Amino acid sequence: MSPPLTRRGTVRAAASVFALGLGGCAGQTNATENESYGEPKIETSTATPEPATNTNVGRIVLRNGDSTAHELDVAINHYGEEIHRRTHTIEADGRETIPLREPGSYSITVGLDGDTVSYRESLTESNRCREWELSVRVTAEGTLKRVVTVCPE
Known part of the structure; x- marks a missing residue:
């Protein structure tokens, strides 16, 4: 027991x-x-925050609509400080993208054979669609054309 x-x-x-x-x-x-x-x-959360380094506030797209390759000289200043200076070779019907990751004031100059395109823009994270695009295209005639898109798709 x-x-x-x-x-x-x-x-x-x-x-x-x-x-x-x-x-x-x-x-x-x-x-x-x-x-x-x-x-x-x-309490649960399914949201995964993106790291700040992956956030773009804008981009510069270099396009070549000509039948031959072209070299584009690109200079980008952020608040007056040069952050990018490089010659980009864009193949015929090709494109290249340069991301802009920080909000702020930008000055962009693109040159082709003495022809230049300049643009100034102030980018913020509170822009309506959070991304801005400057497209610089070499036309079929070999000249530069600038197109600014506020909400690229």
């Missing part, structure tokens, strides 16, 4: 069962007390 259960033994057994029952739940949820019902409220 087993010894009779004491109050101390009953409390010890109940505490062990309770601790084992909670052991599998640790760290699974972020629960807070819901004051109106006295029940736990589970």
